[in-house]
Amino acid sequence: MAVLAHLRIPASTFELGQILDMTEGATIKLETLVPVGEKAVPFFSVHGTVAPAFEKNVRAHESVTSITEVSAHDDSILYALDWGVGADTFFRTIAETGATILSATGGPDSWEFELRFTTYESLEMFREHCSERSVPVEVERIYNPSRPETGPFYGLTQPQREALLRAVEGGYYSIPRGLSTKDLAEEFDISDQAVTERLRRAILTLVDNSLVAAMEAESEIEE
Incomplete structure (x- = not known):
């Protein structure tokens, strides 16, 4: 591989x-x-x-x-x-x-x-x-990567990468949260809804092209 x-x-x-x-x-x-x-x-x-x-x-x-x-x-x-x-x-x-x-x-x-x-x-x-x-x-x-076409960033677009990295680094996923969607929206000059959607798509893409792809590859090897 x-x-x-x-x-x-x-x-x-x-x-x-x-x-x-x-x-x-x-x-x-x-x-x-x-x-x-x-x-x-x-x-x-x-x-x-x-x-x-x-x-x-x-x-x-x-x-x-x-x-x-x-x-x-x-x-x-x-x-x-x-x-x-x-x-x-x-x-x-x-x-x-x-x-x-x-x-x-x-x-x-x-x-x-x-x-x-x-x-x-x-x-x-x-x-x-x-x-x-x-x-x-x-x-x-x-x-x-089991899906080489996704590249080194697992298919994430640059805006998705930037939003997800900033969210993680800024404590968006921490308890308590270090920043909110409103904070992210102001930083990226987009709406709260757009931030939420960008993060949602980024996480789905990342999981699909890393964990899901790895499981598919492991299944093919076992077969």
């Missing part, structure tokens, strides 16, 4: 992070992700202020053949990167363990990756290889 892992790695400790050295306030998102091959990350977008020397510095790296600006829109620039992945230990480890990159976002200090592994064993192998090769990967979250 597939295992999804959210991990963080310091930008300075793997080659792509060093190549795409960003200034404060700018972020990078990998747009086209191919985990194996000569062009592992051919396209990426930069959001925020790009330093004048950014392209020059990227082009000067020994592993980079070329960097080309594809398009620009508002504060986002899309680049094509011709990059030899072979020297990047981190990406090589991803390829060796058969993982798939689902998403990747980088900043000045660190990068966050969402990886899919075919089994828990392959994830453990990945962690062992990273440790042996002194790649300081921090696995922050591991989940095993």
